[in-house]
Amino acid sequence: MNTALEAFAMVATTEVAIAILASAVYGMVIGALPGLTATMATALLVPVTFYLSPIAAMATIITSSAMAIFSGDIPGALMRIPGTPASAAYTDEAYAMTRKGQAETALGAALWFSAIGGIVGTVALMILAPALAEVALSFSTYEYFWLSFLGLMCATLVARSSPIKAIAAALLGLLVACVGIENPGGVPRFTFGSTDLLGGIEPLPALVGVFAVSEIMRAMTSPLPPPIPNRKLGSILGGQWALTRRYQKQMWRGNVIGVLIGALPGAGADMAAWVAYASSKRFSKEREKFGTGHPEGLVESGAANNSALAGGWVPALLFGIPGDTITAIAIGVLYMKGLNPGPTLFTEKASSMYALYIVFILANVLMIPLGIAMIRLSRHVLRAPRAAAMPLILLLCAVGAFAIGNNPFAVVLVAAFGVLGYLMERNGYPVAALVLGIVMGTMVEQNLVSSLIKSDGEVLPFFERPVSSVLAALTITALLWPAGVWVLRRLQPAHAAR
């Protein structure tokens, strides 16, 4: 009880309050700008944390990353341009809802289920941290191989086009992931002697290119669409309670997927959103509605990416192993502030830990009013004439890409992927599958090769370990399922004809 009171006292200072408020606004803005990610928002905060008390320093990181992951949904829903990679999985869905005149429901769902996801993730962190960390720590490269392979297979699930085209797009993504020296062999591949290609093609410029720039190109070549009825957005949270009741199962599943994937080092919120969207489509009773502006997938993946954010802190706090790129940065700050990660953090520094939990909850509660304000502000984007909005977005894309590493090459990449994305969309190839291929390709290869090196080329160890055998069974079932269904249909022609 005493530690809880101490924790409240640590949070209830002017410094922490200002830190939370300022970083909340900052995270909201960064996340909403295409090309600027939650990770970048966190990285830019590090020099600021030098001058803050430990709790205030951590509060800035926790708050800004949570806000950025949510507000990445805003440009996705309004303009089909995801603000952060974690929003990419359901951007098409949210945008379709906006076109149907349901922008407030789409954004409201993103906000409401993000906040719930964040709070559920925090509660899981409070109660289950040691158990979750134990699971995360038992994952070797064999388990990661199956997991990333399973993630890659989501490509055919999330796409609305034919599975063949989705697989082709994902394979193109895998090819892109081959570029560079960051592969298990440490050998430059497809670099053509270029220094810039040596580091490989990061998912972010590719993402900004295929989603944002291709959208701008489409706008240039297509006649002005019938304007979205210019009206005030309705109540943002109004319909959410009904959605919560209707899709309660999906919401919980999204939260569980988010916490589990978030807790696994190296996976993170982006992957959680993809897997949750795919699972909600796979298990939905109304699969045909997906992609046409149906909130079901939005509920599950919106909850998943924010709960993954909290899940990512589990291995970071207990073992100093980053759950995602955001906690990788946060670990450095933890050390600097004397909050060394490890089990002792939960015993010797218990009050600081409780204080961090309180900050987590506060940040997710604060997300709702701030999010509403942000949505109301950004609705004006829809009213702006297209000729004014598009060049500005293009400029933002270029600035965002440049800001990743102050490297002009990233801007060139964005442009190239814009053209690629435009051509793919024109011919019915889903760009989301391409992005998934780029994100997962490195993980699949790294874990496959590392596992094979460890097992001296034997395949058996992929199935021997308990967790990996379960994941292998899941993957292979998912892989063979469509073939099985096809064979069954063939065997019962009369049935199929009916």
Add this chain to the structure above:
Amino acid sequence: MAIITRRGALAAGALTTIARPTLAQPRYPARPVQVIVPWGAGGGTDATARIVASLLEKEMGQPFNVVNRTGGSGVVGHSAIASAAPDGHTIGMITVEICMMHWQGLTELKRTSYTPLALMNEDPPGVQVNASSPYRDIKALADAIKASRPGQFKASGTGQGGIWHLALAGWLGAMGLAADHVRWVPSNGAAPAMQDLAAGGVDIVTCSVPEARAIIEAGRARSLAIMAPARNPQFAAVPTLNETLGINYSVGAWRGIAAPLNLPAPIAQALTAALQKVWNGQEFKDFMNARGFGMVWGDAAGFAQHMERTDTTLGAAMRSAGLVRG
């Protein structure tokens, strides 16, 4: 692009030569200084560069702005430092990779492409095993490695040909074994490798002790030795290879501040003096201790010697591991 930069540099050079005769030598630094970091924001090198920059700012009275120039596995940022105008207004933090990349044929850049200013930090590799490993000390592990068949033991810590891979290769070489006697499992950095060690995936991880610290403190791994000339006061219980096995092999991941070649001597001396004050200051010490980073100092000459030594050691290790190209 290159033409514009060159023209800009020429113009800047011309301006200073015109200005010099009329005015007395302008006080350095006359305007904000750019500090280029070849690695991403949020990492260890970035954090070190940022604390150094903020302390230099206090010493020299001009803003020192950190700019992350990432890409090309560090090549892009390292070449940005080397190709900047040598007027002291662009400096950078260079890392141990500058003594590795040219051996692999990835770049023409090497240690002699810079004016070294000061060595700020070095982290030696440790030898970590799983907490439940039967090898209680480094001697038992070394004996077991010698008795094993090639490829039986698996080690990890970073990518193929990365600094911790070379640390292992060099250590094996010093024991008279082939560089691939212990098979290297490439990983995406030290943290995933330590996790795989805890998950029972690999036998040994040769990353630096600060990188392994959290898992060690969580009781999941043990550090048996460090490959350094002396023990690290922060992890005083971990012996060196020299005192246990009698192997005098040391190599480490270091970070230092350097400027483009042909930096005028007065500016170089002023920067080195300021960096020495920074290094000796309490704030820098507190930061490095909190992060567990090793404090190693070298002035301009010391840094140059250090780089030369690293270059030779790593070149030999890379040759034995079959990583030298060109």
